[in-house]
Amino acid sequence: xxxxxxxxxxxxxxxxxxxxxxxxxxxxxxxxxxxxxxxxxxxxxxxxxxxxxxxxxxxxxxxxxxxxxxxxxxxxxxxxxxxxxxxxxxxxxxxxxxxxxxxxxxxxxxxxxx
Amino acid sequence: xxxxxxxxxxxxxxxxxxxxxxxxxxxxxxxxxxxxxxxxxxxxxxxxxxxxxxxxxxxxxxxxxxxxxxxxxxxxxxxxxxxxxxxxxxxxxxxxxxxxxxxxxxxxxxxxxx
Numbered sequence: 471x472x473x474x475x476x477x478x479x480x481x482x483x484x485x486x487x488x489x490x491x492x493x494x495x496x497x498x499x500x501x502x503x504x505x506x507x508x509x510x511x512x513x514x515x516x517x518x519x520x521x522x523x524x525x526x527x528x529x530x531x532x533x534x535x536x537x538x539x540x541x542x543x544x545x546x547x548x549x550x551x552x553x554x555x556x557x558x559x560x561x562x563x564x565x566x567x568x569x570x571x572x573x574x575x576x577x578x579x580x581x582x583x584x
Numbered sequence: 585x586x587x588x589x590x591x592x593x594x595x596x597x598x599x600x601x602x603x604x605x606x607x608x609x610x611x612x613x614x615x616x617x618x619x620x621x622x623x624x625x626x627x628x629x630x631x632x633x634x635x636x637x638x639x640x641x642x643x644x645x646x647x648x649x650x651x652x653x654x655x656x657x658x659x660x661x662x663x664x665x666x667x668x669x670x671x672x673x674x675x676x677x678x679x680x681x682x683x684x685x686x687x688x689x690x691x692x693x694x695x696x697x698x
Contacts, residue, residue, distance in 0.1 A: 502684040513588070513674050513689035514627075521684040560627065566683050571640065574627040 472497045474563050474575035482581045483551045491546040491559050491578045499567025503544040505535055508558040508577075520544060521566075531555070551582045586610055588690035590675050596696045597665065605660040605693045607675030615680045616658040617687065618650060621672040633658060634680055665697045 506514040518529025618630040632640035633652040649661040676687040
C-alpha cells in the first residue's frame with residue numbers, strides 16, 4: 471500500500487530565509503513523487519515531480535526537491551522564501567510499478583513572515 | 585478557456601435539494617477525478633474515470649452520483665446531502681499512459697449543506 475507523511479502541520483519561516491517542507495513516503499514499487507501548492511480558495515497547483523535520475527528536481531517559482539531513496543524522503547526546498555510562498559503544500563506519491571492512484575499527504579501550511 | 589474549470593465556484597444547498605457540480609477539462613486528458621477536501625483532513629479520492637468508464641469508487645455514499653458523458657466533462661450529482669458533506673470538491677484530470685503524469689486540478693466548488 472502507498473502512503474505519504476508530512477510530519478509538520480505548520481512551518482514558519484522568515485522572508486529571505488531558506489525553507490524546507492518535509493515529506494516521507496512508502497510504496498511497494500518505484501515511487502513517482504509530486505509536490506503541489508494550494509492557495510486560499512484555489513485548487514492544487516503542480517510544482518514539481520521526481521520520476522527517475524537526478525535526485526535534485528527543480529520546479530516552478532524557484533522550488534526544488536531532493537529525493538532520498540534510503541530515507542524514503544522527498545523534501546521541498548527553496549533557498550530564499552517570499553511572503554507570497556505562504557500557502558498549503560501537499561506531497562503525493564504514485565507507485566510506478568503497480569499503477570495505483572495518487573496518494574496525497576495531509577498538507578503542510580507554510581507561513582512566510584515579513 | 586484553458587486547464588480545468590469547475591462550476592459553480594460556491595454552492596449552498598439544503599439537505600433535501602438536488603444539485604450538480606460540473607467539471608470541464610481543456611487539456612485532452614483521458615482520466616478525470618473527483619476529490620473531497622475537508623478542513624483538517626487529507627484529500628479524499630472519491631471517483632476515478634478512465635476513458636469515460638468509472639474505475640474507482642472509494643466507498644462514497646450513494647447520495648453522490650458521478651457522471652462522465654465524454655472525456656472532457658465530469659459531473660457530480662448531489663441529493664439529500666448531510667451537513668458533514670460540506671467541503672471543497674475538487675476535480676482533476678490527467679493523461680493515463682504514464683504513471684508519472686501529474687494531475688491538473690480545477691479551482692474547486694465550495695459546498696455548504698445547511
